[in-house]
Amino acid sequence: MNQETRGAVLIFNPGAGGRRGVTPEALVGALAESGFRAEYRPTACEEDLDRVLEGVTGPVFVAGGDGTLRGVALRLLGRPGAQLAPLPMGTSNNVAATLDLTDRTLDLAHAYRDASTRPLDVGRVTAPWGDDVFLEACGCGAFAELLCAYRPDEPKSPLRAVGALVSTLTSFEPLPLALAVDGEAHPGEPATVLEVMNIRATGNGLRLATNADPGDGLLDVVRVDALNLAEWVASLAALARDEFETLPTVQTLNARQVEISYTGQVFHVDGEVRPAMPGVTGQVRIEVQPGALTLLLPRESVQ
Ligand SMILES: Nc1ncnc2c1ncn2[C@@H]1O[C@H](COP(=O)(O)OP(=O)(O)OP(=O)(O)O)[C@@H](O)[C@H]1O
Secondary structure, three states: OOOOOEEEEEEEOOOOOOOOOOOHHHHHHHHHHOOEEEEEOOOOOOOHHHHHOOOOOEEEEEEEOHHHHHHHHHHHOOOOOEEEEEEEOOOOOHHHHHOOOOOOHHHHHHHOOOEEEEEEEEEEEEEOOEEEEEOOEEEEEHHHHHHHHHOOOOOOOHHHHHHHHHHHHHHOOOEOOOEEEOOEEOOOOOEEEEEEEOOOEEOOOEEOOOOOOOOOOOEEEEEEEOOOHHHHHHHHHHHHOOOHHHOOOEEEEEEOEEEEEEOOOOEEEOOEEEOOOOOOOEEEEEEEEEEEEEEEEEHHHOO
């Protein structure tokens, strides 16, 4: 691809957790050396993206974490020619980690000198609370409850995270869920976690779907049985070893379409919470939209 005179837009989240002294000016300079005339369009909050991305097509470099990438991705959906170019600068960077974008932000901007495109699937959700789109994952159970207890809209706090973990683990009851995958019913015991994943990790780098590929046109359904204390400990140890899917308490299925019974339980969509709606019943329907977005990535990271 000849990138010598390509115009582009740079989105830079000054509040992203992994910024470490990187500036938008330094990124514009590095991208210029990589062959992109990147115009930096400042944003003070996610809502500003509506204004700065109006009518934008072509490459959009996103310096930020998963929240910033989600904000840009949702606005580029359905725009022909738009390309999402991640420059991971967040705390967890789950999407970037799945794409093997592990270089430092500025080094990565230089690596775009030799860039190439690849498709990125998204998950589409139709639920009693409304319609949603996810890049990472959507699910219910202990992780969604934990995120809800943590209150992700408030400033990050390790102390609040510990409090949320303790309150969730001591009060959580496994959910008796009806699950259908590509139209086939999967009866099972109550579940501790049910996650529909597009990438390998969600939350604070929880690698629940070790082998997920965000461009294969499939979602990974990860279901965890009710756990006793020893199994909780084994699960955490397996997560740390990146072997979560090998646990006997975990089932993983590939799916194009998933239906989960809804009895008002808390869900999460990427890093956002969809709070409990007591008394409401129905279905949560989740479908993959293959290649809904186009990624622009350094060629060395495109398999
Ligand atoms: N374009 C933007 N400009 C300014 N602020 C933004 C923008 N997009 C999102 N934000 C705000 O910044 C917060 C943090 O962003 P982000 O999630 O990208 O960083 P992080 O939390 O450090 O990374 P990660 O989600 O990978 O752990 C978001 O929750 C949102 O409130």
